[in-house]
Amino acid sequence: MKAKRTALTTLLGVGVLALFADPVLAQGYDSTTEELIRSLNTQLLFMAIPITVLVEGILIYTVLKYRNNDDPQPTKENRRLEISWTIATALVLLVVGYASYGVMANDYVSNTGDLEAQGDAVEIEVVGEKYLWTYNYEGENVSTTGTMVVPNNTDLYLRITSSDWIHAFHVPELGLKQDAMPGTHNTLKTKVTSEGTYQLYCAEYCGVGHSQMLGEVEVVSQEEYEEWLDEQ
Numbered sequence: 001m002k003a004k005r006t007a008l009t010t011l012l013g014v015g016v017l018a019l020f021a022d023p024v025l026a027q028g029y030d031s032t033t034e035e036l037i038r039s040l041n042t043q044l045l046f047m048a049i050p051i052t053v054l055v056e057g058i059l060i061y062t063v064l065k066y067r068n069n070d071d072p073q074p075t076k077e078n079r080r081l082e083i084s085w086t087i088a089t090a091l092v093l094l095v096v097g098y099a100s101y102g103v104m105a106n107d108y109v110s111n112t113g114d115l116e117a118q119g120d121a122v123e124i125e126v127v128g129e130k131y132l133w134t135y136n137y138e139g140e141n142v143s144t145t146g147t148m149v150v151p152n153n154t155d156l157y158l159r160i161t162s163s164d165w166i167h168a169f170h171v172p173e174l175g176l177k178q179d180a181m182p183g184t185h186n187t188l189k190t191k192v193t194s195e196g197t198y199q200l201y202c203a204e205y206c207g208v209g210h211s212q213m214l215g216e217v218e219v220v221s222q223e224e225y226e227e228w229l230d231e232q
Contacts, residue, residue, distance in 0.1 A: 030194040032108045034175030040103040044096060051092070107189050115187050121155035122225075124148065128160070128167030128180035131209030133200065142232045147216045151225035152195050158188040168204035171217055177203060192219045 029035035066072070103109055117123040123138040126148070135148045150156055160169045160178045167180040169188070178188045200215035220228065 030196070030198070031174040031176070031190050031192045033188075033190040034173070035193075036103050036106055036109050037175045040099060043099050047092070047095065108191070115157060115189055117157045118155065121157055122150060123157045123159070124150070125159045125161065125185070126169055126180070127163055128169065128202065128206075128213075129163040130207055131202075131213040133169075133202075133213070133215040137229070140229055140232075142229060144232070145215075147218050148200070149218045149220060149225060149228050150192060151222045152192055152219050154191065154222065156188075156190050156192065158190075159185040160188060161185045165206060166204050167202050167206050167213070170201045170203035171198050172201070173198045174217065179204065192217075195219045195221065 029038060107115060117138075125136040125138065127134040127136065132145055133148070134143065134145050136143045158169070158176075158178070160180045161184060162180040162182045165182065168177065169180055170177045174190060174192060176188055176190060178186045180186070196219055198217040198219070200217055202210060202213035206213065
């Protein structure tokens with residue numbers, strides 16, 4: 001009886017810990033990219049919880065039940081059991097694959113080629129170099145360094161490249177990360193949904209000044225963005 005109570009308590013503890021494993025899920029999303037990635041993470045988390053509880057429950061129960069067994073016997077083949085867990089595993093992989101493909105194939109998360117800007121989208125060439133970021137606004141004859149100003153609730157196309165060696169454009173709060181490679185433009189598409197200032201990092205070690213290769217993404221209203229362009 002004591003063993004059963006211990007097993008039940010442990011199972012409940014595992015379930016509670018799993019539910020609070022990612023406190024960021026309770027927060028709002030700042031971009032469409034972050035929303036897609038976090039939503040997928042939430043789905044996979046809740047699929048993993050019952051599997052984790054089931055497997056750990058069987059393990060704990062078995063350990064407690066047979067901990068004093070001084071005469072263990074070899075396990076016997078159970079074809080039904082083997083077929084059951086093979087089918088269950090295949091189903092789990094199919095569900096995870098389907099959910100992941102729906103997100104990873106989305107243009108707001110990843111793409112295999114250059115995307116053409118549509119409608120009123122803002123297109124910016126982001127150039128990494130030792131040890132700063134330069135932003136060239138397509139069609140606006142505007143170029144800045146340090147802080148990239150973008151409008152809220154507008155499709156944003158970032159053409160990431162480098163003028164010397166490999167860097168990596170990374171804005172964690174917006175769910176954005178892309179390599180910056182010389183001679184190549186890698187495209188990021190997103191739509192920021194919350195105004196504010198977000199920290200930009202270089203996520204690829206690029207030399208002695210790597211830790212200082214920082215920047216900011218400032219998200220403003222459409223009206224403020226147009227005023228800012230006029231000022232430039």
